[in-house]
Amino acid sequence: MVNYHLVLFIFFSYIIIFVSGFSRNLPIIPFDEGYSHLFGDNNLMILKDGKSVHITLDERTGAGFVSQDLYLHGYFSASIKLPADYTAGVVVAFYMSNGDMFEKNHDEIDFEFLGNIRGKDWRIQTNIYGNGSTNVGREERYGLWFDPSEDFHQYSILWTENLIVFYVDNVPIREIKRTEAMGGDFPSKPMSLIATIWDGSDWATNGGKYKVNYKYAPYIAEFSDFVLHGCAVDPIELSSKCDDIAPKTASVPTGISPDQRRKMENFRKRRMQYSYCYDMTRYKVPPIECVIDPKEAERLRAFDPVTFGGSRHHHGKRHPRSRSRLKDDVSFI
Numbered sequence: 001m002v003n004y005h006l007v008l009f010i011f012f013s014y015i016i017i018f019v020s021g022f023s024r025n026l027p028i029i030p031f032d033e034g035y036s037h038l039f040g041d042n043n044l045m046i047l048k049d050g051k052s053v054h055i056t057l058d059e060r061t062g063a064g065f066v067s068q069d070l071y072l073h074g075y076f077s078a079s080i081k082l083p084a085d086y087t088a089g090v091v092v093a094f095y096m097s098n099g100d101m102f103e104k105n106h107d108e109i110d111f112e113f114l115g116n117i118r119g120k121d122w123r124i125q126t127n128i129y130g131n132g133s134t135n136v137g138r139e140e141r142y143g144l145w146f147d148p149s150e151d152f153h154q155y156s157i158l159w160t161e162n163l164i165v166f167y168v169d170n171v172p173i174r175e176i177k178r179t180e181a182m183g184g185d186f187p188s189k190p191m192s193l194i195a196t197i198w199d200g201s202d203w204a205t206n207g208g209k210y211k212v213n214y215k216y217a218p219y220i221a222e223f224s225d226f227v228l229h230g231c232a233v234d235p236i237e238l239s240s241k242c243d244d245i246a247p248k249t250a251s252v253p254t255g256i257s258p259d260q261r262r263k264m265e266n267f268r269k270r271r272m273q274y275s276y277c278y279d280m281t282r283y284k285v286p287p288i289e290c291v292i293d294p295k296e297a298e299r300l301r302a303f304d305p306v307t308f309g310g311s312r313h314h315h316g317k318r319h320p321r322s323r324s325r326l327k328d329d330v331s332f333i
């Protein structure tokens, strides 16, 4: 009798461990199940475990991969480790696009990682386009609270009908809500997931001041932990069966919790280095969806008086703290 209870106890313990472990984990898939080679022949290498890939930039070529399916909405994620040391001019991108299908009115949701000179950190940029709105860039740039070339970190995109959220290690860093006024500028057509590494010498680092130096090549970006939790769409008819999207696990977010919102605000306050909404050299009038926060404007103006100076809210005051304040502030979360 005792043994019987013991067996039952062990049995149910295993079930509980299994179920709770499962619900905490993201639905990670092997590379081959979700992605295909896009370009760069041997500069894409699938590791033996089948779950990780390396994409490499050398003097010959960059490399990239693309999802086998098109998706309308979902949660998409990868763990990425960026190349270390001198990476000026190198761009690693993890993004959604349908540019190959809709040349004139494509949609895009972008994570772009911009390399840097030695001793300076990678920066990360987010952006969206909708229905070919390439005349309105909606870029934001941030510093990170870790060195993204030291270890893998998770970068994720949540895309629903009315909301886009960018995450870094499950911390939301940017939220874009669809507004009436944005019209077609909010991405709305099925897109592929794409990851690339390429030579962005013309613009990536200080507007093209620092080029890729192939003395330090190969530049290798490592990708792992692929999540393609979305609504796959028929590429010909562009129809979808979005009701039977796979069962949601607890770990796939659907929005931003109050706790996460607090973290997002913290992140943006301390880490955001550029926002199109405040770029007065570019937009005399901020794009329609921008909600201008005077404190944010002042902080960015102190950080970069040329770009964010303008004349709209400028009272002739300069703030000498500026750059050091952003850089020294490493206590986050």
Ligand SMILES: *[C@@H]1O[C@H](CO)[C@@H](O)[C@H](O)[C@H]1NC(C)=O
Binding pocket: 104, 105, 131, 132, 183, 184, 185
């Ligand atoms: C997208 O752009 C096309 C023109 O390129 C226009 O006809 C269409 O109405 C736009 N769609 C939306 C949703 O704005």
